[in-house]
Amino acid sequence: MTGATALRDPASFGPVDLDESALESWAAEVGRAAIRAGRFVCLSGPLGAGKSTFVRAACRAAGVEGAIPSPTFTLVNRHRTTSGEIIWHADLYRLESPELLVDVGWPELVDSDAAVFVEWAERAEDWLPADRWEVRLDFADRPNERRVEIRASGAGEPPPAPTVDPC
Ligand SMILES: Nc1ncnc2c1ncn2[C@@H]1O[C@H](COP(=O)(O)OP(=O)(O)O)[C@@H](O)[C@H]1O
Ligand SMILES: [Mg+2]
Helix, strand or coil, X not given: CCCCCCCCCCCEEEEEEEEHHHHXXXXXXXXXXXXXXXXXXXXXXXCCCCHHHHHHHHHHHHCCCCCCCCCCCCCEEEEECCCCCEEEEEECXXXXXXXXXXXXXXHHHHHCCCXXXXXXXXXXXXXXXXXXXXXXXXECCCCCEEEEEEEEECCCCCCCCCCCCCC
């Protein structure tokens, strides 16, 4: 067919390359939207891609004060914003098997109306909720940038799109 317009999935944005401040601004927007809508946000990508950087920026923008330590050994941390909302931050890097998720209170996260951010979410395999936002972060050509994509899976509002800062 000639002249066909490619149909874009309205709930999928990227890939685009963002420097650290652009990535943090976008993460802040995603964080605020995730709190508003009680979304479950999955983050995937290699070590050093910026998953923790993203979650910290999202938590800060949502009003989490003080230290935001990585849940490296606890696997799940719970934060409270200055206005009293809960934000869950999980990091499943050290999860040995999805069956062990129940030991870290995973069912509560999946059923929660709060915002949930999960690094290495793919390690939860079938234990992820159907309705979620999936953020993919990867290295880019420039060392100070990361290639980012986001898509919605299941029902619910679409996620904020990443935008490149105008030069
Ligand atoms: N464009 C960028 N976006 C996010 N992080 C970046 C970027 N450029 C450099 N970095 C750096 O990359 C590192 C990302 O680390 P981190 O967020 O802990 O990654 P992960 O949690 O994916 O392992 C941080 O040191 C951060 O300062
Ligand atoms: Mg991390």
